[in-house]
Amino acid sequence: MEIRMAVTFLRVAELGSFSRAAEQLGYSQAAVTVQMKQLERELGTQLFERIGRRIRLTEDGARFIPYAQELLKAARNARTFVQGARTPSGRLRIGTAESLSISVLPPVLLQFHRLCPLVETSLHTGLISELFDMVRQNHVDLLYFLDKKTDFPDWIKVFERPEPIVFAASASHPFAGRDHIPLEEVLAEPMALTERGVSYRYDLEQMLAAEKLELHPFLETGNTDIIASLLLRHRRMVSFLPQYVVQKQVRAGRLAVLRVDGPRLQMWSQLVYHKNKWITPQMQAFLELMRRTVGPDSGEA
Structure with missing residues:
Protein backbone atom coordinates (compact mmCIF):
# COMPACT_ATOMS: atom_id res chain seq x y z
CA MET A 1 0.00 0.00 0.00
CA GLY A 84 17.12 14.70 11.95
CA ALA A 85 17.17 18.21 13.37
CA ARG A 86 16.70 19.96 10.03
CA THR A 87 14.88 23.29 10.35
CA PRO A 88 11.18 23.01 9.38
CA SER A 89 10.28 24.51 6.01
CA GLY A 90 7.22 24.86 3.79
CA ARG A 91 3.85 26.49 4.46
CA LEU A 92 1.85 27.04 7.62
CA ARG A 93 -1.75 28.27 7.25
CA ILE A 94 -3.46 29.63 10.37
CA GLY A 95 -7.15 30.50 10.57
CA THR A 96 -7.96 32.98 13.32
CA ALA A 97 -10.21 35.77 14.56
CA GLU A 98 -9.12 39.27 13.64
CA SER A 99 -8.88 40.34 17.30
CA LEU A 100 -6.48 37.47 18.04
CA SER A 101 -4.43 38.20 14.93
CA ILE A 102 -4.00 41.82 16.10
CA SER A 103 -3.61 41.48 19.86
CA VAL A 104 -2.22 38.01 20.64
CA LEU A 105 -0.46 36.48 17.65
CA PRO A 106 2.08 39.14 16.49
CA PRO A 107 4.76 38.39 19.14
CA VAL A 108 4.19 34.64 18.70
CA LEU A 109 4.61 34.93 14.92
CA LEU A 110 7.84 36.91 15.31
CA GLN A 111 9.24 34.30 17.69
CA PHE A 112 8.10 31.52 15.36
CA HIS A 113 9.94 33.16 12.46
CA ARG A 114 13.13 33.28 14.54
CA LEU A 115 12.75 29.58 15.35
CA CYS A 116 11.66 28.49 11.84
CA PRO A 117 12.95 31.08 9.35
CA LEU A 118 12.26 28.86 6.32
CA VAL A 119 8.52 28.53 7.01
CA GLU A 120 6.09 30.72 5.05
CA THR A 121 3.20 31.56 7.38
CA SER A 122 -0.17 32.95 6.29
CA LEU A 123 -3.07 34.18 8.43
CA HIS A 124 -6.67 33.76 7.30
CA THR A 125 -9.32 35.68 9.28
CA GLY A 126 -13.11 35.54 9.22
CA LEU A 127 -16.28 35.17 11.23
CA ILE A 128 -16.60 32.05 13.37
CA SER A 129 -18.71 30.13 10.83
CA GLU A 130 -16.18 30.94 8.09
CA LEU A 131 -13.30 29.79 10.30
CA PHE A 132 -15.03 26.47 11.03
CA ASP A 133 -15.48 25.90 7.30
CA MET A 134 -11.78 26.61 6.74
CA VAL A 135 -10.91 23.68 9.00
CA ARG A 136 -13.42 21.33 7.40
CA GLN A 137 -12.28 22.20 3.87
CA ASN A 138 -8.57 21.97 4.76
CA HIS A 139 -8.01 25.59 3.81
CA VAL A 140 -6.01 26.08 7.02
CA ASP A 141 -3.68 23.81 8.99
CA LEU A 142 -4.55 25.19 12.43
CA LEU A 143 -7.45 27.18 13.83
CA TYR A 144 -7.07 29.64 16.71
CA PHE A 145 -10.44 31.17 17.48
CA LEU A 146 -12.58 32.87 20.13
CA ASP A 147 -16.00 31.46 21.00
CA LYS A 148 -17.91 29.54 23.63
CA LYS A 149 -16.31 26.20 24.49
CA THR A 150 -16.62 24.34 21.20
CA ASP A 151 -15.88 20.69 20.49
CA PHE A 152 -16.40 18.73 17.29
CA PRO A 153 -15.63 14.99 16.96
CA ASP A 154 -13.37 15.70 13.97
CA TRP A 155 -11.20 18.21 15.85
CA ILE A 156 -8.17 17.81 18.08
CA LYS A 157 -8.09 20.58 20.69
CA VAL A 158 -4.59 21.60 21.73
CA PHE A 159 -5.70 23.98 24.48
CA GLU A 160 -8.43 26.38 25.56
CA ARG A 161 -8.10 29.50 27.71
CA PRO A 162 -10.83 31.63 29.33
CA GLU A 163 -11.07 35.15 27.90
CA PRO A 164 -13.21 37.73 29.78
CA ILE A 165 -15.22 40.14 27.62
CA VAL A 166 -15.37 43.63 29.16
CA PHE A 167 -16.72 47.13 28.73
CA ALA A 168 -13.74 49.44 28.18
CA ALA A 169 -13.21 53.18 27.88
CA SER A 170 -10.56 55.85 28.20
CA ALA A 171 -8.96 56.09 31.63
CA SER A 172 -10.26 59.69 31.70
CA HIS A 173 -13.87 58.60 31.12
CA PRO A 174 -16.19 59.66 34.01
CA PHE A 175 -17.04 55.98 34.57
CA ALA A 176 -13.40 54.93 35.03
CA GLY A 177 -12.75 53.83 38.62
CA ARG A 178 -16.44 53.93 39.50
CA ASP A 179 -18.16 50.85 40.99
CA HIS A 180 -21.59 49.43 40.15
CA ILE A 181 -22.17 51.33 36.93
CA PRO A 182 -25.74 50.73 35.69
CA LEU A 183 -25.84 49.01 32.34
CA GLU A 184 -28.36 51.54 31.03
CA GLU A 185 -25.89 54.39 31.65
CA VAL A 186 -23.16 52.59 29.73
CA LEU A 187 -25.46 52.00 26.77
CA ALA A 188 -26.28 55.72 26.68
CA GLU A 189 -22.63 56.56 25.94
CA PRO A 190 -21.26 56.74 22.35
CA MET A 191 -20.40 53.13 21.54
CA ALA A 192 -18.16 51.44 18.95
CA LEU A 193 -18.56 47.70 18.51
CA THR A 194 -17.37 44.79 16.47
CA GLU A 195 -19.60 43.62 13.64
CA ARG A 196 -22.83 41.68 14.10
CA GLY A 197 -22.20 37.95 14.09
CA VAL A 198 -19.05 38.12 16.21
CA SER A 199 -19.56 35.64 19.06
CA TYR A 200 -19.35 38.00 22.04
CA ARG A 201 -21.32 40.76 20.27
CA TYR A 202 -24.12 38.25 19.68
CA ASP A 203 -24.10 37.13 23.32
CA LEU A 204 -24.23 40.74 24.50
CA GLU A 205 -27.24 41.39 22.27
CA GLN A 206 -29.00 38.32 23.68
CA MET A 207 -28.23 39.39 27.25
CA LEU A 208 -29.59 42.89 26.60
CA ALA A 209 -32.70 41.57 24.84
CA ALA A 210 -33.55 39.63 28.02
CA GLU A 211 -33.44 42.97 29.85
CA LYS A 212 -35.45 44.70 27.07
CA LEU A 213 -32.40 46.80 26.17
CA GLU A 214 -30.86 47.45 22.74
CA LEU A 215 -27.51 48.43 21.27
CA HIS A 216 -27.18 51.52 19.08
CA PRO A 217 -23.46 51.86 18.22
CA PHE A 218 -22.27 54.81 16.18
CA LEU A 219 -19.56 52.61 14.63
CA GLU A 220 -19.20 48.93 13.74
CA THR A 221 -15.94 47.45 12.50
CA GLY A 222 -14.28 44.05 12.50
CA ASN A 223 -10.94 45.65 13.36
CA THR A 224 -10.54 45.78 17.14
CA ASP A 225 -7.33 47.78 16.77
CA ILE A 226 -9.36 50.65 15.30
CA ILE A 227 -11.80 50.49 18.22
CA ALA A 228 -9.00 50.50 20.81
CA SER A 229 -7.42 53.49 19.06
CA LEU A 230 -10.72 55.37 19.11
CA LEU A 231 -11.15 54.68 22.83
CA LEU A 232 -7.82 56.43 23.41
CA ARG A 233 -8.86 59.44 21.35
CA HIS A 234 -12.52 59.79 22.39
CA ARG A 235 -12.93 60.48 26.12
CA ARG A 236 -16.62 59.51 26.25
CA MET A 237 -16.58 56.47 23.96
CA VAL A 238 -17.25 52.95 25.29
CA SER A 239 -16.76 49.53 23.72
CA PHE A 240 -17.27 45.85 24.54
CA LEU A 241 -14.18 43.81 23.75
CA PRO A 242 -12.10 40.81 24.79
CA GLN A 243 -9.91 41.89 27.68
CA TYR A 244 -6.76 40.89 25.78
CA VAL A 245 -7.50 43.62 23.20
CA VAL A 246 -7.22 46.42 25.78
CA GLN A 247 -4.98 44.75 28.36
CA LYS A 248 -1.74 46.47 27.35
CA GLN A 249 -3.32 49.95 27.42
CA VAL A 250 -5.09 49.22 30.72
CA ARG A 251 -1.75 48.28 32.30
CA ALA A 252 -0.27 51.50 30.92
CA GLY A 253 -3.06 53.49 32.56
CA ARG A 254 -4.48 54.78 29.26
CA LEU A 255 -7.66 52.66 29.14
CA ALA A 256 -9.90 51.33 31.90
CA VAL A 257 -12.10 48.28 32.29
CA LEU A 258 -15.50 49.52 33.49
CA ARG A 259 -17.13 47.81 36.47
CA VAL A 260 -20.62 47.46 35.06
CA ASP A 261 -23.51 45.88 36.92
CA GLY A 262 -25.04 42.87 35.19
CA PRO A 263 -24.08 39.41 33.95
CA ARG A 264 -20.44 38.78 33.06
CA LEU A 265 -19.62 37.32 29.65
CA GLN A 266 -16.69 35.00 29.03
CA MET A 267 -15.46 33.36 25.86
CA TRP A 268 -12.62 30.90 25.29
CA SER A 269 -9.65 31.16 22.97
CA GLN A 270 -9.13 27.69 21.49
CA LEU A 271 -6.43 26.13 19.32
CA VAL A 272 -7.50 23.15 17.21
CA TYR A 273 -6.73 21.15 14.07
CA HIS A 274 -8.55 18.44 12.14
CA LYS A 275 -8.04 14.90 13.43
CA ASN A 276 -7.11 13.70 9.92
CA LYS A 277 -4.52 16.42 9.47
CA TRP A 278 -0.98 15.36 8.74
CA ILE A 279 1.11 17.15 11.43
CA THR A 280 4.03 18.73 9.59
CA PRO A 281 7.23 19.75 11.43
CA GLN A 282 6.23 23.41 11.14
CA MET A 283 2.80 22.68 12.61
CA GLN A 284 4.40 20.78 15.50
CA ALA A 285 6.83 23.64 16.16
CA PHE A 286 4.03 26.23 16.16
CA LEU A 287 1.81 24.13 18.43
CA GLU A 288 4.60 23.77 20.97
CA LEU A 289 5.33 27.51 20.83
CA MET A 290 1.66 28.37 21.36
CA ARG A 291 1.46 26.03 24.37
CA ARG A 292 4.47 27.75 25.94
CA THR A 293 3.54 31.36 25.20
CA VAL A 294 -0.26 31.55 25.00
CA GLY A 295 -1.68 28.36 26.52
CA PRO A 296 -3.41 28.33 29.92
CA ASP A 297 -0.21 27.28 31.69
CA SER A 298 2.01 29.85 29.96
CA GLY A 299 1.76 32.43 32.75
CA GLU A 300 0.07 34.98 30.45
CA ALA A 301 -2.82 36.83 32.05
Missing part, protein backbone atom coordinates in the same frame (compact mmCIF):
# COMPACT_ATOMS: atom_id res chain seq x y z
CA GLU A 2 1.39 3.40 -1.01
CA ILE A 3 1.43 6.34 1.37
CA ARG A 4 -0.20 8.55 -1.25
CA MET A 5 -3.24 6.27 -1.34
CA ALA A 6 -3.71 6.67 2.42
CA VAL A 7 -3.42 10.47 2.04
CA THR A 8 -5.98 10.44 -0.77
CA PHE A 9 -8.33 8.14 1.16
CA LEU A 10 -8.33 10.43 4.21
CA ARG A 11 -8.94 13.51 2.08
CA VAL A 12 -11.87 11.87 0.26
CA ALA A 13 -13.27 10.68 3.60
CA GLU A 14 -12.95 14.21 5.03
CA LEU A 15 -14.52 16.01 2.07
CA GLY A 16 -16.99 13.36 0.92
CA SER A 17 -16.04 14.08 -2.68
CA PHE A 18 -13.58 12.61 -5.18
CA SER A 19 -13.55 15.81 -7.23
CA ARG A 20 -12.85 18.15 -4.29
CA ALA A 21 -10.17 15.82 -2.95
CA ALA A 22 -8.57 15.75 -6.40
CA GLU A 23 -8.61 19.55 -6.56
CA GLN A 24 -6.95 19.96 -3.16
CA LEU A 25 -4.35 17.25 -3.77
CA GLY A 26 -3.50 18.37 -7.31
CA TYR A 27 -4.72 15.17 -9.00
CA SER A 28 -7.29 14.59 -11.69
CA GLN A 29 -10.57 13.10 -10.53
CA ALA A 30 -9.79 9.99 -12.58
CA ALA A 31 -6.47 9.56 -10.72
CA VAL A 32 -8.26 9.70 -7.36
CA THR A 33 -10.81 7.15 -8.54
CA VAL A 34 -8.03 4.81 -9.71
CA GLN A 35 -6.18 5.14 -6.40
CA MET A 36 -9.28 4.36 -4.36
CA LYS A 37 -10.20 1.35 -6.51
CA GLN A 38 -6.63 0.05 -6.17
CA LEU A 39 -6.77 0.56 -2.39
CA GLU A 40 -10.06 -1.32 -2.19
CA ARG A 41 -8.57 -4.22 -4.19
CA GLU A 42 -5.55 -4.37 -1.87
CA LEU A 43 -7.75 -4.37 1.23
CA GLY A 44 -10.30 -6.71 -0.29
CA THR A 45 -13.29 -4.56 0.71
CA GLN A 46 -15.33 -1.59 -0.43
CA LEU A 47 -14.42 1.66 1.30
CA PHE A 48 -16.92 4.03 -0.32
CA GLU A 49 -20.51 3.85 -1.48
CA ARG A 50 -20.96 5.71 -4.75
CA ILE A 51 -24.63 6.56 -5.25
CA GLY A 52 -25.08 9.20 -7.93
CA ARG A 53 -22.82 12.08 -7.01
CA ARG A 54 -22.82 11.26 -3.30
CA ILE A 55 -19.81 9.55 -1.75
CA ARG A 56 -20.17 7.93 1.65
CA LEU A 57 -17.90 5.75 3.73
CA THR A 58 -18.92 2.13 4.17
CA GLU A 59 -18.58 0.58 7.62
CA ASP A 60 -15.21 -0.89 6.58
CA GLY A 61 -14.21 2.53 5.24
CA ALA A 62 -14.97 4.18 8.57
CA ARG A 63 -13.02 1.44 10.41
CA PHE A 64 -10.04 1.95 8.10
CA ILE A 65 -9.61 5.64 9.00
CA PRO A 66 -7.51 5.12 12.19
CA TYR A 67 -5.28 2.63 10.32
CA ALA A 68 -4.67 5.16 7.54
CA GLN A 69 -3.87 7.81 10.14
CA GLU A 70 -1.39 5.48 11.86
CA LEU A 71 0.23 4.77 8.49
CA LEU A 72 0.74 8.48 7.86
CA LYS A 73 2.01 8.98 11.41
CA ALA A 74 4.57 6.21 10.94
CA ALA A 75 5.67 7.74 7.64
CA ARG A 76 5.99 11.16 9.27
CA ASN A 77 8.04 9.75 12.16
CA ALA A 78 10.30 7.96 9.71
CA ARG A 79 10.81 11.12 7.70
CA THR A 80 11.53 13.12 10.85
CA PHE A 81 14.10 10.50 11.89
CA VAL A 82 15.82 10.69 8.51
CA GLN A 83 15.78 14.48 8.42
